[in-house]
Amino acid sequence: xxxxxxxxxxxxxxxxxxxxxxxxxxxxxxxxxxxxxxxxxxxxxxxxxxxxxxxxxxxxxxxxxxxxxxxxxxxxxxxxxxxxxxxxxxxxxxxxxxxxxxxxxxxxxxxxxxxxxxxxxxxxxxxxxxxxxxxxxxxxxxxxxxxxxxxxxxxxxxxxxxxxxxxxxxxxxxxxxxxxxxxxxxxxxxxxxxxxxxxxxxxxxxxxxxxxxxxxxxxxxxxxxxxxxxxxxxxxxxxxxxxxxxxxxxxxxx
Amino acid sequence: xxxxxxxxxxxxxxxxxxxxxxxxxxxxxxxxxxxxxxxxxxxxxxxxxxxxxxxxxxxxxxxxxxxxxxxxxxxxxxxxxxxxxxxxxxxxxxxxxxxxxxxxxxxxxxxxxxxxxxxxxxxxxxxxxxxxxxxxxxxxxxxxxxxxxxxxxxxxxxxxxxxxxxxxxxxxxxxxxxxxxxxxxxxxxxxxxxxxxxxxxxxxxxxxxxxxxxxxxxxxxxxxxxxxxxxxxxxxxxxxxxxxxxxxxxxxxxxxxxxxxxxxxxxxxxxxxxxxxxxxxxxxxxxxxxxxxxxxxxxxxxxxxxxxxxxxxxxxxxxxxxxxxx
Numbered sequence: 001x002x003x004x005x006x007x008x009x010x011x012x013x014x015x016x017x018x019x020x021x022x023x024x025x026x027x028x029x030x031x032x033x034x035x036x037x038x039x040x041x042x043x044x045x046x047x048x049x050x051x052x053x054x055x056x057x058x059x060x061x062x063x064x065x066x067x068x069x070x071x072x073x074x075x076x077x078x079x080x081x082x083x084x085x086x087x088x089x090x091x092x093x094x095x096x097x098x099x100x101x102x103x104x105x106x107x108x109x110x111x112x113x114x115x116x117x118x119x120x121x122x123x124x125x126x127x128x129x130x131x132x133x134x135x136x137x138x139x140x141x142x143x144x145x146x147x148x149x150x151x152x153x154x155x156x157x158x159x160x161x162x163x164x165x166x167x168x169x170x171x172x173x174x175x176x177x178x179x180x181x182x183x184x185x186x187x188x189x190x191x192x193x194x195x196x197x198x199x200x201x202x203x204x205x206x207x208x209x210x211x212x213x214x215x216x217x218x219x220x221x222x223x224x225x226x227x228x229x230x231x232x233x234x235x236x237x238x239x240x241x242x243x244x245x246x247x248x249x250x251x252x253x254x
Numbered sequence: 255x256x257x258x259x260x261x262x263x264x265x266x267x268x269x270x271x272x273x274x275x276x277x278x279x280x281x282x283x284x285x286x287x288x289x290x291x292x293x294x295x296x297x298x299x300x301x302x303x304x305x306x307x308x309x310x311x312x313x314x315x316x317x318x319x320x321x322x323x324x325x326x327x328x329x330x331x332x333x334x335x336x337x338x339x340x341x342x343x344x345x346x347x348x349x350x351x352x353x354x355x356x357x358x359x360x361x362x363x364x365x366x367x368x369x370x371x372x373x374x375x376x377x378x379x380x381x382x383x384x385x386x387x388x389x390x391x392x393x394x395x396x397x398x399x400x401x402x403x404x405x406x407x408x409x410x411x412x413x414x415x416x417x418x419x420x421x422x423x424x425x426x427x428x429x430x431x432x433x434x435x436x437x438x439x440x441x442x443x444x445x446x447x448x449x450x451x452x453x454x455x456x457x458x459x460x461x462x463x464x465x466x467x468x469x470x471x472x473x474x475x476x477x478x479x480x481x482x483x484x485x486x487x488x489x490x491x492x493x494x495x496x497x498x499x500x501x502x503x504x505x506x507x508x509x510x511x512x513x514x515x516x517x518x519x520x521x522x523x524x525x526x527x528x529x530x531x532x533x534x535x536x537x538x539x540x541x542x543x544x545x546x547x548x549x550x551x552x553x554x555x556x557x558x559x560x561x562x563x564x565x566x567x568x569x570x571x572x573x574x575x576x577x578x579x580x
Contacts, residue, residue, distance in 0.1 A: 002361035009358025016351060088342035092403075095306045095336050096359035097328035254268065254309050 006098045007106050014110020017080055025076070025114060026121060029068045033122045036064050037129045040186060052188045052219045057130045062213040063185030066147065068122045070180060070205065071172070073115030073148040077107050077155035078168040085159065090252060100246045104156065104239065111152030112145065119144055133216055139224065140215030146231045147208040151176075153238035160242070160251045184209045189221045204230055256284040258319060258333075258411050258442035259305065265313030266300050266466075274300040276466040277314065282444060282459070284319075284410075287437045289457035289474070290446045293561060297466040298446045299339060302415050306336050319410060332360060335409030337400045339416045339446075345389035349380060349399060352388060353406050360407035367406060374402035377432065394425045401429070411442045418449060430456055450557055454478070464561050485549040486529070488519045491542040502539045509535070520549065 018025040037057070045056035052059055084090040093103055126132060134140070154171075162168045183205030189197050200206050201222075211227035214220040220227070246252065259282040266275040275297050282288045292298050303309030305316055307327060316323045318330035343352050350371055357367035375381040378398040383391060391399060397417060404412060414433070418426045426449070433456060437443050447453055453460060453474075460477055462470040470477065490499075496516045503511040503519075509532060510522040519541075521532055536543060 005361045005363060006359050009355045012358075013347075013351070013355045016347070020346070084344070087344055088338075088340060089344045091308055091338065091342045092356055093359055094308055095331060095334065096356070096407075097331040097361075098359050099328065249310055253307070254303070 003099060003102050006096070007102050007109075010093070010098075010103065010106025011109045011113070014076075014080060014107065015113055018076055018110070018114045025072070026118060029072060029118045030121050030125050033064050033068055034125050034128075036060070037126060041129055052190075052217070054217055054219065058133070058217065059188075059213075060186055061126045061130055061132060062216045063183075063209045065119050065122050065126065066144070066205075066209050066212045067180050067185055069115040069119040069144055069148050070151045070176070070208070072118040073111045074151040074155040074158075074172060074176060075168075076114040077111035077152045078159045078162070078172075080110065081107055081156055081159035082162045082165070082168050085162075085251065086165075094252060100243055103246060104153075104242050107156050108149055108152040111155055112148040115148035115152065116144060119148075135218035136215050138215075139211060142228070143208060143211040143215060143231070146228070146235060147212070150204075150208075150231060150234045150238060153235065153242055156242050157238060157245065160245045162251075179203055179205050184221060204234055207231060256319070257317070258282050258284045258286065259444070260317040260320075261301070261305075261314070263314040264301070264304060264311060264316060266297075266304060266309060267312045274466050275304070275311075275314075278463065278466070278468050280461055280468060280471065282411075282442060284442055285437070285440055286442055286459055287434075287457045288442070288444045289453035289460040290444060290463060291450065291453055291460065291557060292446075292463035296463045298463055299415055300466075301463070302336070302338075302413055302444075302446065306334055306413065307331060332407070333410040335404035335407065335412045337397075337404045337412070337414040337417050339419065341396050341400070343388050343396075343399065343403065346387050348385050348387055349375065349391075350384040352399070353403055356403045357406040362407055370406055370408070371402070374405050378402050394421045397421055398429070401432070405436075409441070411444065412436060413444045415446050416448060417445070418447065418452060426452070462557065462560055469560055469563075483522055483524050485520060485522050486532075487514070487547050487549045488521070488536070488543050489545045489547075490517045490519060491544060492517065494541055498539070498541070502535075502541060505539075506535055 041057040041060060045060070048056040050056065050059075081090070123132065154176075158168055158171050182200065183203055184200070189200045189206060192200060207222055207227040207230040210220040210222045211224055211231075214224060214227075259280070261278060261280040263277045263279065264275050265273070265277050267273045278297070278301065280301075290298050290301065300309055304311045305318070305323075307323060316330075318333050321330040321333075323330045347355075350368075353371040353375070354364060354367040357370060358364070362370070371384070372381065375384055378401060380391075380395060380398055380402065383395065388396065388399060397419075401414075401417065404414075412433075417433075418429055421429065430452065433443060433445075437456075443456075445453065445457060457474055459473050460470070461468050494516060496513065499513045499516065499519060503513055509527070512520040514520055523529065523532070533543070
């Protein structure tokens with residue numbers, strides 16, 4: 001059995017899905033992030049001055065791009081996989097000789113493609129507001145790739161457990177959004193009191209946003225080594241959990 | 255003898271404690287056209303679910319062309335094409351994408367998949383709809399789409415779970431001839447259906463499942479040979495009257511006639527009687543027959559009697575248990 005063809009098929013299906021409904025999947029992030037740039041960047045940002053040694057608008061750009069990548073990677077897999085369960089077309093893959101890792105890789109790959117594509121769109125939109133610097137392109141590529149993989153895996157696990165469409169909006173609303181807002185997108189965690197700086201250390205999004213910001217601006221609240229260690233830990237853990245769940249057929253097989 | 259499917263002591267108990275399969279044994283030969291019949295909730299779909307790995311079994315063994323689903327699951331899956339009872343494709347995808355992606359899951363290249371998609375969509379009269387989203391299809395078209403999808407990797411076994419449910423008679427018959435062609439090409443077909451005429455017309459071997467147990471597993475010919483009574487309906491010439499027919503029935507004690515109306519007569523015929531005697535009696539009474547038909551589906555009568563036999567046996571066991579306890 002040629003697993004690369006099966007992987008390509010799942011990936012193609014996933015990309016076709018979000019491209020078919022591009023008005024729902026690609027346009028809203030561009031509009032939302034434009035609003036962030038206008039309100040937090042131009043209007044409020046101009047009164048804030050500098051943050052971390054750079055002007056506020058430049059400071060928030062990497063965080064806003066990362067926020068779009070995180071949200072879209074997660075929601076793409078969560079909604080697509082749950083829809084496949086709900087419409088039962090996930091059975092098309094379950095009855096076929098597709099190894100479980102191919103199913104996981106296909107869906108996660110689809111989520112990463114949407115996350116990164118939205119990230120590119122948001123980056124292009126941000127060029128209308130600010131001149132983007134590139135400090136280290138490889139750190140940018142590595143961070144965005146690994147972060148989108150992490151949240152695509154999270155979306156997959158959410159969809160496996162979800163029993164209704166409500167269940168795939170609970171985690172983004174009550175966990176993902178607060179963690180993102182508290183993840184240093186709009187501020188440097190060095191501004192926080194010591195206690196809250198410590199609390200921020202357990203928020204994985206802090207590491208992702210700061211590593212990404214380092215790629216653009218060369219500044220970070222955390223070390224790159226610890227950032228990549230945290231991201232790798234989450235990828236390995238979430239991939240293992242996803243594989244166990246699919247192998248056992250949780251939420252998929254009776 | 256090569257077996258397409260070998261099932262032994264298969265058990266499935268769902269989480270709530272419901273035992274859907276109670277240790278069934280079944281074999282299907284390569285090239286067979288096999289019917290799996292049973293009332294609702296008998297265990298047909300659970301059996302198919304286990305064979306296709308959509309349901310986790312709790313005991314027993316399943317082999318597909320000799321490959322055990324516990325040890326060679328992917329190999330076993332590669333032989334099977336499934337047409338499930340419920341529509342289970344993405345309603346938003348165009349037909350051509352559904353078929354090409356499905357073939358891809360089995361490792362079929364896009365070029366070959368496109369050729370096969372064209373072949374099957376044309377054979378099943380769906381080619382004009384290839385770029386339409388699946389939700390725009392009628393019920394019958396959706397059923398045909400699922401058959402096309404199941405064939406995309408050219409399986410050795412095609413399992414159809416009530417493939418003609420809700421399909422009009424004309425379309426049903428065209429699907430029958432399509433399935434017969436596939437079977438003639440060597441594909442083993444396993445069919446569950448509620449249309450017993452369908453099973454009688456298409457299948458060579460049959461198993462009847464009820465309450466998670468196989469109550470009959472034999473050839474269609476042997477099963478039908480068990481039937482000792484058939485009912486024929488005679489449509490008569492316009493010149494007959496109720497009075498004539500009533501008098502005729504009263505004078506023919508050897509046959510079980512029933513007068514339906516002034517132009518219709520029914521008769522039950524067992525194996526020791528023959529149709530010639532009936533025609534002779536009708537002719538002697540100057541009753542002319544316009545046409546004759548078999549009233550009930552023969553398999554249906556047998557099916558009902560087999561299921562009833564099992565239910566009666568269960569009730570008797572329960573009663574004796576109660577008596578014993580008292």
